[in-house]
Amino acid sequence: MSTGLPIFRYHPDPLASGSIRASAEECVCCHRSSGWIYTATFYTAQEVNGRFCPWCIADGSAAERFAGEFSDAYGLDGVSEETLHEVTRRTPGFHAWQDPHWLVHCQDAAAFLGEVGYSELAAHPDALDQLRADLRMGGWHDASQLEHFLTHLGEGASAMLFRCTVCGTHLAYADAS
Numbered sequence: 544m545s546t547g548l549p550i551f552r553y554h555p556d557p558l559a560s561g562s563i564r565a566s567a568e569e570c571v572c573c574h575r576s577s578g579w580i581y582t583a584t585f586y587t588a589q590e591v592n593g594r595f596c597p598w599c600i601a602d603g604s605a606a607e608r609f610a611g612e613f614s615d616a617y618g619l620d621g622v623s624e625e626t627l628h629e630v631t632r633r634t635p636g637f638h639a640w641q642d643p644h645w646l647v648h649c650q651d652a653a654a655f656l657g658e659v660g661y662s663e664l665a666a667h668p669d670a671l672d673q674l675r676a677d678l679r680m681g682g683w684h685d686a687s688q689l690e691h692f693l694t695h696l697g698e699g700a701s702a703m704l705f706r707c708t709v710c711g712t713h714l715a716y717a718d719a720s
């Protein structure tokens with residue numbers, strides 16, 4: 544099944560994540576109606592009276608024309624400048640309570656898979672273990688409270704799931720209102 548959408552290395556299924564959806568809406572950048580429209584974040588000081596098609600995201604024209612970025616560079620430490628720009632200027636962001644940001648593994652940005660709850664996260668023990676360790680480092684010292692938070696992900700708070708583009712390890716961070 545091919546939708547003919549551009550390939551986004553760091554956000555491989557923007558339809559599944561809800562960042563792109565079918566729509567007859569015209570793109571504010573290229574003024575074409577491609578059948579698909581971007582629905583998530585874009586940060587710019589300019590006024591943008593509309594939304595973008597996936598192609599204007601993929602080729603960088605939307606970010607260039609409106610001098611903006613689709614996600615925060617926060618967390619993208621140790622990646623090349625080229626990767627940093629590909630993630631922030633040529634990759635669809637996603638819906639989250641907090642500003643969306645990317646995780647890094649093997650010195651490359653990881654691929655965003657989607658927002659998940661506990662059961663989906665638990666299907667990737669590597670991501671669950673890493674998130675537990677991160678939260679503990681971030682100040683969750685009460686183990687039973689931490690387990691309660693983790694097992695209730697998907698109700699209010701949720702996890703943003705990623706997969707390393709190099710080694711395939713799954714990673715996650717917690718997103719809460």
Ligand SMILES: [Zn+2]
Binds near residue numbers: 573596
């Ligand atoms: Zn366009």
Ligand SMILES: [Zn+2]
Binds near residue numbers: 648649710711
């Ligand atoms: Zn890796």
